[in-house]
Amino acid sequence: MNINHKGGLKLNKIEKKFLRKQSKARHVLLKHEGIQAVSYPTQSLVVANGGLGNGVSRKQLLLALEKCGPMEALLMPPNKPYAFAIYKTIEESKKAYAILNGKEIIDDLGQKIILYLNFVEKAQWKRMRLQALPPGLLVVEEIISSEDEKMLLESVNWTGNTGDQNFQKSLKHRRVKHFGYEFHYENNTVDKDKPLPGGLPDICNSILEKWLKEGYIKHKPDQLTINQYEPGHGIPAHIDTHSAFEDEIISLSLGAEIVMDFKHPEGVTVQVMLPRRSLLVMTGESRYLWTHGITPRKFDTVQASEQFKGGIITSDIGDLTLSKRGIRTSFTFRKVRRMPCNCSYSSVCDRQRKATPPSLPESSKEAWQLEQEHVHRVYDLIARHFSSTRHSPWPRIVEFLKALPSGSIVADIGCGNGKYLGINKELYMIGCDRSQNLVDICRERQFQALVCDALSVPFRSESFDACISIAVIHHFSTAERRVAALQELARLLRPGGQALIYVWAMEQEYKNQKSKYLKGSKTSQEDKEEINRINSATTTAGLLVNQTPDLGSEDQASSVPTTNNIQEGECTSRKVPSSELPVHTNRTSFHSQDVLVPWHFKGNPSKDKDVEPFGLAGSPDPSPVFHRYYHVFCDGELEASCQAVGDVSVLQSYYDQGNWCVVLQKV
Missing domain, CATH: 2.60.120.1520 (Jelly Rolls)
Known part of the structure; x- marks a missing residue:
């Protein structure tokens, strides 16, 4: 008697577990594929786990399904982990529902797969457009x-x-x-x-x-x-x-x-x-x-x-x-x-486009170390000062956000101080950034933000209607990591969702457009005195400063005077002692794609809780200089990086004040 009672409890637990998994399968299909299950019997069943996308072949699935009766069709969408089984009568589909639900089958690799069946009114799927062979x-x-x-x-x-x-x-x-x-x-x-x-x-x-x-x-x-x-x-x-x-x-x-x-x-x-x-x-x-x-x-x-x-x-x-x-x-x-190649495809031709030298790191570990030292650490140290220079949103980014439908869920990946999080009150926006101190500023401004890496964002796939990535991807120090950041954006988007991406441009003059970065090169006499003071101070430390705190691209502080004591157009090749990368001279054209851009901290860092109290050793100027790593993109390079990302198409690409910009759509 006790044995039977225990056996009954065990069976009940198995049934409950099965019902939970069946319900979960039904929920996942509705959320991610739009497949609506019904509570009453029909001729059609959706078979979760029984698809081409998880290693189940047509022959294998048919063998199990046809034991329950003759079928009208078996529909298996490409690369999807489910299939539709359509029986000739409702009685046969009810039989399959009863017998095959929770049934184990073995795929072609010898792995066990459990099928979960639910009734549907009709089979539905997203048809792929039939393509012709590529020309040639x-x-x-x-x-x-x-x-x-x-x-x-x-x-x-x-x-x-x-x-x-x-x-x-x-x-x-x-x-x-x-x-x-x-x-x-x-x-x-x-x-x-x-x-x-x-x-x-x-x-x-x-x-x-x-x-x-x-x-x-x-x-x-x-x-x-x-x-x-x-x-x-x-x-x-x-x-x-x-x-x-x-x-x-x-x-x-x-x-x-x-x-x-x-x-x-x-x-x-x-x-x-x-x-x-x-x-x-x-x-x-x-x-x-x-x-x-x-x-x-x-x-x-x-x-x-x-x-x-x-x-x-x-x-x-x-x-x-x-x-x-x-x-x-x-x-x-x-x-x-x-x-020499003289093809008509200059955007992908290595002879016709500007050569892109490889980034300095030779391994993922070296890339992470470079970014840790010259991106992550720097932004945490300068967070308050950086935020004080970031006020005005850029018009085309505002235009993108204002054009999104009311109620859209939007992620700002690399949100900085959150200046775009409150642009459109009709959106549900959440930001994330690698810098804890910048995220703290977002929270002080009552924005939703969290700390994470742009290569590993802790949100579910296909959960956002739109994403923005403004002046972020150029901080990754290898081509592979830049593509991985783009792939992470694509992962977050629902099908049909769009992402707006801005990166710094190698070309600061393009088709008669001259970026504000170059336009801001004139200095007043007062500014020149400040230049001389800073250069005098930093020469003692053995470091080249002659830079403004930032570039005149999206991530710009145009009100800060230039501190440059070299001839216009001259390029410096001096380096930070711990790096082989050249230090860029602000307000001049770029001469290298992989550079360190100095940020000269204004004010007394010892009074700022976000900046550790150190300056330039032996320097009469206590203000430290921080060097941020950038990979500036050549014309066509951002689009080429996007080509390496699956399931996206480039809807638009343009040049905006020293930035290359694209709008991607998840397909």
């Missing part, structure tokens, strides 16, 4: 025979025991061999004056001659890179360097099929299936403008139709399934460029 892209199926494929694969010696072992590399996620010229990954180019001995393998030469004769390619390549990919590995989205290679890039897929992602700068993404033994030819726009890459994963979403072999993966959710990846070997052929 060609996929040729069965370009070689299975015998030639076997011969090519066997010709690659991965043991490293032959004379060409110096040309083989093991990268983090793949093995690589180079022929003709070695490809240098540190700068994505080749040394045109150092060809590798032996040229291309003889077996490749005969195949290339055949493709030339048949018209699939127009030029015979002289460089070959062979990559071997294990299942689950990929390659980041990229554009082959314009200045290194000619227009035509061709890639032969051997051993296994793969889905390659092509992305346009405006956010359009096209997934292209590359079948085994197929040839991919990229020319024109697809070669020069679109990025291409392979997402690291062990399964690809593909068309289930047997007649489908290669080309675009459509959004037909009645015909999608999962394909398990195998070991794929790609032969990528290029022709080394001898003349």
Whole structure:
């Protein structure tokens, strides 16, 4: 009797746990996908956890669902963790609801997945717009025979025991061999004056001659890179360097099929299936403008139709399934460029746009240390003085905030003293900043704000209607960290939500616009006396000051006089002792993208609770100088960084008083 009683309690706990998880699944689908469950039986069920996005194939799910009765349709949206099961009668759907709710199935990786079913009035999903292949892209199926494929694969010696072992590399996620010229990954180019001995393998030469004769390619390549990919590995989205290679890039897929992602700068993404033994030819726009890459994963979403072999993966959710990846070997052929690139895509052309030298840090740890010393620490120390120079909001940022619908939830990532948090009283705004002292100022002004890092914002994904990031991303010291900050903004936005981003511009004069930063270079006699006093004081300390507290971009204090005792246009190359970065001279054009910008603290720091009481050692001037790190963006660089972010499109880009600005939309 007691055993039965205990057994009954145990069963009751299991039922309660199941009901909680089923309710949670229903809530998540409603909140994030807009799928409304109903409390009464219908022919249609939404199956949570039973989707392509979490490793369940069409065949696998059908096997479980069809045991409950004949079905009209199984709809599996691409990359989503749910599916819609539509039965022929309500009785059959009720049976599936009773039998399959809480049922465990095993996915193709051997992991257990529990299904949670709810009734819906009708299946609904966000249809993806069908795209055409990127212009200039060609996929040729069965370009070689299975015998030639076997011969090519066997010709690659991965043991490293032959004379060409110096040309083989093991990268983090793949093995690589180079022929003709070695490809240098540190700068994505080749040394045109150092060809590798032996040229291309003889077996490749005969195949290339055949493709030339048949018209699939127009030029015979002289460089070959062979990559071997294990299942689950990929390659980041990229554009082959314009200045290194000619227009035509061709890639032969051997051993296994793969889905390659092509992305346009405006956010359009096209997934292209590359079948085994197929040839991919990229020319024109697809070669020069679109990025291409392979997402690291062990399964690809593909068309289930047997007649489908290669080309675009459509959004037909009645015909999608999962394909398990195998070991794929790609032969990528290029022709080394001898003349300068003169393509029509200057925004992404390394020859036509201004060169962007790499940031100083060589690792994530070094980047964090630089930012900790020359961004985080500095803003905490100067918070009160910084806030006193930040009064007037910029018109185009105000315009963006005032245009948002009433009731919108908006995040200000890097809110500083919160000057934008109260602009539009019809919005629900919350700010965050890395500086505790700046956040304290926001709270004193009765704004909602918290301390966090812009790379890890503690808000749920897709929870904001809009975000702003004003004069923040230029403080990250590597390209990867700047892209990560953009990705974090995209994560926070709901589909259709927008983000406004401002960064400092390398170009302080652009299309007859001259920023206030340069316009403020005239000084009065009183200012010049102050300049001489400051320079005299700081020379004793061995540091170059001759700077205003800040630049004349969005994050500007234009009322502060210039303190510059050098000739107009002269560039200083002096450095802060602890850094290799140059110190920028305010009110002059930028001469480096990665710089330290001094902030000269006005007043007595010992009386300010936010500034530790130290000045320049041995200096008669007790006011300290703080150096903030900046990466100033070249024309087109911000848009290029945005291209690396998934699921966003650039709605607008513009130049505003020494800043490059974009408006992104989550797609």
